[in-house]
Amino acid sequence: MASPIISVKKLSKTYTSYRKQPGFLGSVKSLFSREKVLSEAVKGISFEIDKGEMVGFLGPNGAGKTTTLKMLSGILHPSGGEARMLGYTPWERKADFQKRFALVMGQKTQLWWDLPAMESFLLNKEIYGIPDARFKKTLDELTTMLDIAKLVDVPVRKLSLGERMKCELVAALLHNPEVLLLDEPTIGLDVTSQLAIREFLRRYNASSKTTVLLTSHYMEDVEALCERIIVINQGQKVYDGDLDELVHRTLTHKILTVTFTERVAKERFAGMGDVREHSPQRVVLHVPREQAKAVAARVLTELPTDDILIDEPPIEDVIRRVFAETHAS
Amino acid sequence: MRWKLNLRILENAWVRSFTWRGDIFFYRLQDVVNPLAQIIIWESVFRTRDTFGGYTHETMLSYVLVSTFFFALSRNWITGNVGEDIKEGKLNQYLVKPLSYITYNVWMGIGRTALATLFALAVVAVLVVAYRGSLYIPDLPHFALALAVTLAAFFMNMLLSIALGLAAFWMTSVEGFGNAVMFGRNFLAGSMFPLDIVSPLFVSVSAALPFAYTSYVPAQIFLGKMTIAQGLAALAVVGCWTMILYIVVRLEWRFGIRRYEGTGI
Numbered sequence: 001m002a003s004p005i006i007s008v009k010k011l012s013k014t015y016t017s018y019r020k021q022p023g024f025l026g027s028v029k030s031l032f033s034r035e036k037v038l039s040e041a042v043k044g045i046s047f048e049i050d051k052g053e054m055v056g057f058l059g060p061n062g063a064g065k066t067t068t069l070k071m072l073s074g075i076l077h078p079s080g081g082e083a084r085m086l087g088y089t090p091w092e093r094k095a096d097f098q099k100r101f102a103l104v105m106g107q108k109t110q111l112w113w114d115l116p117a118m119e120s121f122l123l124n125k126e127i128y129g130i131p132d133a134r135f136k137k138t139l140d141e142l143t144t145m146l147d148i149a150k151l152v153d154v155p156v157r158k159l160s161l162g163e164r165m166k167c168e169l170v171a172a173l174l175h176n177p178e179v180l181l182l183d184e185p186t187i188g189l190d191v192t193s194q195l196a197i198r199e200f201l202r203r204y205n206a207s208s209k210t211t212v213l214l215t216s217h218y219m220e221d222v223e224a225l226c227e228r229i230i231v232i233n234q235g236q237k238v239y240d241g242d243l244d245e246l247v248h249r250t251l252t253h254k255i256l257t258v259t260f261t262e263r264v265a266k267e268r269f270a271g272m273g274d275v276r277e278h279s280p281q282r283v284v285l286h287v288p289r290e291q292a293k294a295v296a297a298r299v300l301t302e303l304p305t306d307d308i309l310i311d312e313p314p315i316e317d318v319i320r321r322v323f324a325e326t327h328a329s
Numbered sequence: 330m331r332w333k334l335n336l337r338i339l340e341n342a343w344v345r346s347f348t349w350r351g352d353i354f355f356y357r358l359q360d361v362v363n364p365l366a367q368i369i370i371w372e373s374v375f376r377t378r379d380t381f382g383g384y385t386h387e388t389m390l391s392y393v394l395v396s397t398f399f400f401a402l403s404r405n406w407i408t409g410n411v412g413e414d415i416k417e418g419k420l421n422q423y424l425v426k427p428l429s430y431i432t433y434n435v436w437m438g439i440g441r442t443a444l445a446t447l448f449a450l451a452v453v454a455v456l457v458v459a460y461r462g463s464l465y466i467p468d469l470p471h472f473a474l475a476l477a478v479t480l481a482a483f484f485m486n487m488l489l490s491i492a493l494g495l496a497a498f499w500m501t502s503v504e505g506f507g508n509a510v511m512f513g514r515n516f517l518a519g520s521m522f523p524l525d526i527v528s529p530l531f532v533s534v535s536a537a538l539p540f541a542y543t544s545y546v547p548a549q550i551f552l553g554k555m556t557i558a559q560g561l562a563a564l565a566v567v568g569c570w571t572m573i574l575y576i577v578v579r580l581e582w583r584f585g586i587r588r589y590e591g592t593g594i
Contacts, residue, residue, distance in 0.1 A: 015590060070421070070591050073424075073425045074424060074425060075421050075424045075425065075589070075591045076589070076590065076591060077586070077587045093424065095427035096427075098425060098426055098427040099427050101425075102425070103421075103425045105421065108418065108419070108421060108422065109422075110422040112341065112345065114345055114348045114349070115341070115344060115345060115348065119341055119344060122337060123337055123338070123341055124426075125337075126331070126333050126334035126337040127334060127426050127427060127428050128426075128427065129331075129427075155348075
């Protein structure tokens, strides 16, 4: 069996900061004496990722997602534990290792702000030692896929956020990395741009078999792209596995949304489930998963049904519930 | 040495400099105003006397012009850039690439300084034509040695700037620290006035620090006020400072990078 591309064992990171009292007096005091504060951003997490996998890394703000990505890309030295990516220890920052992966951070740019993106692409060409013919071919492919061929000569500061993110992806993928670490790649983008980035990543992963580890606040990203998710909360891993399995394990109900051809009184839904919304010609029911089909059948036969939808609860509910369970335990 | 990469960094530095025409104009205005202001002051001083602090009208004018050129060659903007990269987490993008951040900054510095020096040279050339006949002309060995000291001082100064910038690993913000050192550097480099017109003690203190070797010392060699042997000794001092600062930079990087948190906007 092939060894995993990414292997993390009991990885931890503690940040040091200094507490300062508010106001001018607090600022003056802090010049002479400061209280040291240690915060554990990542607490001994372990996981493995195989070649070609696309894994969603989920967690609330401050959960330790970005810190983990920074350790995997060699930006940060861990406080403890081990990590191997592509057979290398990331924080040794060997050039051979750096040529085989890329990191895209949605909130930071690697492009020269004042210059057209093409200048950054050309710089990356030399940094990664990409031969001329391969550079041209990859650039053509990526700019066509992302529909930005006309934008590469426009100064980056003049681009929209979505256009800039597309250029960031091109800059990151020019050297055909085997592993792509994406930290909030769709943050702040409008729905159309989010969809375009998502679709690009899906197609790119399918065609290049690049291993992708993705963090995102948008559950749609993870739902659309990742079969497997790793959930972390307060620096600890709370789930690692199939997204569908987590949904089934965590959620005990399905959502039935029914519209009627006539007015239907609320009392008619007694015994069918939990009525969450009701108007004379529409109802939203939360029904235990195993009874969903039977209740749908009853609705169709007993009530003047115009349309019926059976949905899974939003993925946000799943994650929220997982976090709530972790807090409680 | 990755020459294609280094030349690309150099080119990007130039492309970036030419992006902002207004900035170019006002930076270059400084290059004109600074020597002109000094010339106006010294012209009024020499109106009533023939010598001042051991300088004649001819050697003082020559000092102003060569120190302007040498100082332009030693200038860079690296401290602020490095400090900002660390403080705002922009260093992240360099740490994940097969690229030496120090070498990258050296080539960026060479790019920007080369441009500034070219403009300073143009200003000095105009002033040389304007004051032709009233300037000191050195012999070739002194001229070559002065240039060699300046070039060595350029790299020394670049390492000093990087060292100051890397202090951000510990201090987070190095703006005040860098400005204080740069003010001291401008004062002690002798780019505002020849250091020996103040006092021998001032010259001795300056000679023990790296700054005077960027402007005052090469100007003294140029004017023949230092012998070739003294000039070579100065070159050796610059070499020692360069070595010391290189070690400091390496140590700062080695220990600082372990403290780096990659946070910021």
